[in-house]
Amino acid sequence: MPREIRLNAFDMNCVGHQSPGLWRHPRDLSSTYKDLEYWTELAQILERGKFDGLFIADVLGVYDVYHGTAEHAIRHATQIPLNDPLLVVPAMAQVTKDLGFGVTCSLTYEHPYPFARRMSTLDHLTKGRAGWNIVSSYLDSAARNFGMKNQVRHDDRYAVADEYMEVCYKLWEASWEDDAVIRDAQIGVFTDPRKVHQIEHYGEYFQVPGYHLSEPSPQRTPVLYQAGASRRGKDFAARHAECVFVAAPSKVILKNYVSDIRRRAAGFGRDPSKLLFFNLLTVIVAPTEEEAKRKHQEYRQYVSYDGALALGSGWTGIDFGQYRPDQRLEYIENDAVQSATESLTISDPSKIWTVEEVANWIGIGGLGPLLVGSTEQIADALEEWVEETDVDGFNLAYAVTHESFRDFADLVVPELQKRGRFKQQYLPGTLREKLFNGGPKLPDEHPGGIIRKQGLTQLEPAQSSA
């Protein structure tokens, strides 16, 4: 049986997400991101297309590397204005039954105690469809708004992150036993206090002695998503992530990354085949190749040069504003640019790209590969990517929303289903059960599962047995 292809949609609570300028396209809805209807309609399209989940990105700063100012990002709505990602989920949960929700929350700027409760609440309200994309933010402009001069030093950031996860696992996995809530009206006991524990966490960065405030949610720990690129980041992903987001521009890079993380995960005692990898991807599809190419040309007219380079400068740390549009990239020396532009060689390995061409490429869906083609061509390409790289699926950015998602759901999904590459229906249960065809909770060998087992033997209950 061919391997099933997994699918996330990628959006953000803002205008144009990774397609700066395309808000001007007459069919683009992204500037209505402030309305609940934008999100409920999107969720319904995705569930109709049997997407595994919707992944909502977030940053807590602005793109101000390009020309050393946020002016261009602001003018072209490059991820500013930007609203909170969590609050749109409950409304989407209400109009769907199976779609998962992976929400980006930075652990650098929020205390784990209220955060853990917020995620438990989301998992309750969605009946176990909550996911958390763990990030430590990457924009200096974000750190400054929290009273820090610059970002926390990279390695310290991961030390804080590891302890943050430990606190969350204790709250989610070890504070309330499975059968603590008995809700017995006859004997007048809602919760058995012998089965609720203070977590007694006294660490280097966090002191959290108390009880988790939420009763156990369907998944306890939400499904954990992560994207780690540095050595520490990769180890963090290999230890904690159940789903890994990648933005690899080429198959070679992707294949190496996937096998590296799977190897590291095995080193941490986890089953490496149980990690799901999603590569960033933008697809422009139509019934025929010609129509798809026409659609691509049509979209390209709306790309904002400055908006795209504001994004690219923020991501790479290079101020592209110092280069002319016709400057060729071979003369820009920077690892991030070299790596990013490797994907450009997919279509033409001999071509040297100019800054303007890069802007046109980033400007439709960001740094991931861009595939343009007929339904069959796209399905072929997706199968190749999966076969050749060991990736599990894709994190689909949009060019024009909701059109990009609707096109994919209407054209590519049925084709993949025909080829036995895509589910005919959702599995029952929580997001974790749907994704891994196992139980609703973290597996025993996961760091959160280990804390669950240890916690129950080590922690004192609220009331001792008589």
Added chain:
Amino acid sequence: MPREIRLNAFDMNCVGHQSPGLWRHPRDLSSTYKDLEYWTELAQILERGKFDGLFIADVLGVYDVYHGTAEHAIRHATQIPLNDPLLVVPAMAQVTKDLGFGVTCSLTYEHPYPFARRMSTLDHLTKGRAGWNIVSSYLDSAARNFGMKNQVRHDDRYAVADEYMEVCYKLWEASWEDDAVIRDAQIGVFTDPRKVHQIEHYGEYFQVPGYHLSEPSPQRTPVLYQAGASRRGKDFAARHAECVFVAAPSKVILKNYVSDIRRRAAGFGRDPSKLLFFNLLTVIVAPTEEEAKRKHQEYRQYVSYDGALALGSGWTGIDFGQYRPDQRLEYIENDAVQSATESLTISDPSKIWTVEEVANWIGIGGLGPLLVGSTEQIADALEEWVEETDVDGFNLAYAVTHESFRDFADLVVPELQKRGRFKQQYLPGTLREKLFNGGPKLPDEHPGGIIRKQGLTQLEPAQSSA
């Protein structure tokens, strides 16, 4: 024309809120608080009854004063388990059009930068129906989970709170000008960067130099709710609050409190008649007095003695566990108890109450007055309270949910409408417009309005005019 009576419903994302034990009542739905349907059904009942808003309480700790342990609170579901209050609002906003939402968020434990964005997002998604109940938490058990030994010292807490508000006002009122977002596809400008400003806040407790991330929401600053009891707390309410929550047990106390805060508000240059006061109140109503009394007796069977005293002990700081149930309150010397029990004299001034009787009273709706009677009797009583105390309306706690709210909407509201005391329909516009029949934004003389005016002249734009 008689004065209009205002109405909030009072709930919390937990079981039984202020009626510990009544989750055992066969018609009570509160133990389904984890389901979106609990909230959407509640919101629809309230909007049908033309309630001004739903006020969602919150604490970030447990009630562990009673017998020096959280055991009783846990067993009787006394505000634990407890979920996040914000996440239920978007789902309710989706099924209503006019109902306002006042959400409790403690400023002690969350940084103002992401918080301000979260509230802006809520105001966008609700199309201007967001309210914020500003609290600095009152449970030591909450402070400890944030790595503090005890709560921040009371006066310092208000110094932090004042600066927190200043940061929020700058983000909400002064960072983006009204006409910053122009969304002009022809010239390719979404936002005019000359009209977006970094707030440049460098204070004693917070350093927030950057831009607000959200574009202006319908109300900019959500409607501000507050309940202040201490001297500093009263001044804080008088400066900032547009709606004031009171839990006065008697008309005398309420009248003094209302006139005190109105006087203080005038001292801060605000129009004292523009503050709306809501007193905590529990109503058990039926077509006849006899039926109402029977219903009260029926509810009382389900009150949890330990659950009620766990609440009472947490609120007053007195461990009621040290007293016998038949102990008479005249022998317990404490201001809070004396003040709380004044309300008991409403029904019988000569009676000395026992601890058990107090538990029975607290156990149905908490410390506010409890009114039991026929539709006409309740309407009479509400009119008297408003006439005699200058209060604007009530914050209605439930005994059994959603029954208490449905009874009130079906019986009392039509009676008050008949008497010209209650709106026939909602005013158009945002929550602020509905409540105050003015504009959507804070008035100019409010501290947030003052910052709006100052901010626009003082702050540098992202891009200067050519």
